[in-house]
Structure formats: C-alpha cells, structure tokens
Amino acid sequence: MTTSAAPDGMRASGAPVVAALNASSLHRFFHSGDEETQALRGVTITVAPGEFVAVVGPSGSGKSTLLSCLAGLDEPDGGTVRIGGTRITRRPESERARLRARLIGLLTQSGNLLNHLSVVQNIALARRLAGNPAAPTGTDPLAELGLAHRAHARPDTLSGGETVRAGLAVALANDPPVLLADEPTGELDSTTEAQVLTILTRRAHRGTALLVASHSAAVAAAADRVITLRNGQVQ
Numbered sequence: 001m002t003t004s005a006a007p008d009g010m011r012a013s014g015a016p017v018v019a020a021l022n023a024s025s026l027h028r029f030f031h032s033g034d035e036e037t038q039a040l041r042g043v044t045i046t047v048a049p050g051e052f053v054a055v056v057g058p059s060g061s062g063k064s065t066l067l068s069c070l071a072g073l074d075e076p077d078g079g080t081v082r083i084g085g086t087r088i089t090r091r092p093e094s095e096r097a098r099l100r101a102r103l104i105g106l107l108t109q110s111g112n113l114l115n116h117l118s119v120v121q122n123i124a125l126a127r128r129l130a131g132n133p134a135a136p137t138g139t140d141p142l143a144e145l146g147l148a149h150r151a152h153a154r155p156d157t158l159s160g161g162e163t164v165r166a167g168l169a170v171a172l173a174n175d176p177p178v179l180l181a182d183e184p185t186g187e188l189d190s191t192t193e194a195q196v197l198t199i200l201t202r203r204a205h206r207g208t209a210l211l212v213a214s215h216s217a218a219v220a221a222a223a224d225r226v227i228t229l230r231n232g233q234v235q
C-alpha cells in the first residue's frame, strides 16, 4: 500500500521507482528439424519490490522458459531483462552467472541443492558464489524457514516440504532483491504448501520481489497479482 501522492512510477522525492524485475518484449524460439516452437512471443512484465506475482497458464504455455530467461539461465532471442535496473540479457554466460548469484534467488523444478553437501554447506556455497562468504547481517534463512534442526542433513534425507524449504534457504542465502520460483509447491500437501506460501509472503513483505510459476490455485490466491501465459503470450 502506498501513502504517497506521487504519480505512478515516481517516488514522492520525484526520483523514478526502479522495478525490481523488468522484462521487455521477450521472445524465445526453439527449433527441431523443420519444427519451430515459439515458447515466448513478446512477453513484457514488471515486478515491483515487495510484490508477489504468480505466473499461471496451461502446460507448455512458456512459464519455465520465461523463468529461465528472467534468471539468465537461458538467453532470449529478443527482448531485454533488467534486475533492479541492471541488464542481464546479451551478456556472456559468465557475467550472467555472476549477476544471477548476486541479484536473484532461484528455485527451479530440478532443485538447487547439491546432494553431496549438507543444507548448511549448500547455503555457504551459494554465498561464496555470490562473493558474500559472510551471512547478510540479521538473516538466518534456516531459522526463518524452521529448518535449523536439519542444517547438517544431506538433501536426499529431507522430506518434500523440508526440501522446498532448504531450496528456499539457498535461494535466499544472499538476501536477493528478486526471488524466482518454478512450481515450488507442486509436490507438497496443502498444509505444507500453506507453510511455504506464508514464508514467501513474509519475504515479499520485507521487500523481496517474488515471481512464482505455478499450477496451484493456492499460489495464485496468495499472490498480489496473477499473470496468465497462453501460447507464449501474456493474456
């Protein structure tokens, strides 16, 4: 909620508000032989700091492709992605990886935990990759996620709900301004899903911009805004 009388897109001070995440006219095509799949066809979205946006749409509508492009895991064939004003597209992979480590928390369907490391070692690795070996002050993601007692567990010994929370702890290890999650609650029962959504909502209230791709009605209900993708376009 805003109490300022400043016009849209401006702070009360007159300075422009920088979107946490801005994607402009994203296109992504895949080719296989003579077949072309237009996975993204001109997708433009903006997420403000502290906003929780759900991306919904039928299977194959482009949700995972969109998240990969937003995270800099994949390079779109056209369009631009900016995180907090910093362009992440059209850069070498090494630069995209550096920016991703610093600016984006990412939870993918394949998970973001290395099985040969404990949960706490996975968090430490995420911090080293971002060039932040020390924890951000005042944050202990494991305590926040109710997972302190599983800090030294290997990921393959965790329950489904613990695995998602451990993945979130890694994604949040550097207190990123943007958190992207692909179907984070797909494997969870409704009680555990509600717990994860409470954690995500709390994060948004602390200023993190959240973009969550999901088929779940509960995720859409918890979000501030829902974007529907169909055939690679925002409806």
Ligand SMILES: Nc1ncnc2c1ncn2[C@@H]1O[C@H](COP(=O)(O)OP(=O)(O)OP(=O)(O)O)[C@@H](O)[C@H]1O
Residues within 6 Å of the ligand: 030, 031, 032, 037, 038, 039, 057, 058, 059, 060, 061, 062, 063, 064, 065, 066
């Ligand atoms: N690497 C790839 N090579 C070829 N086609 C791909 C590739 N990745 C995605 N696609 C195609 O792009 C389209 C969008 O796929 P995407 O995985 O983004 O959809 P989605 O909305 O995430 O689906 P789901 O909800 O089932 O996960 C689909 O037609 C898919 O088959």
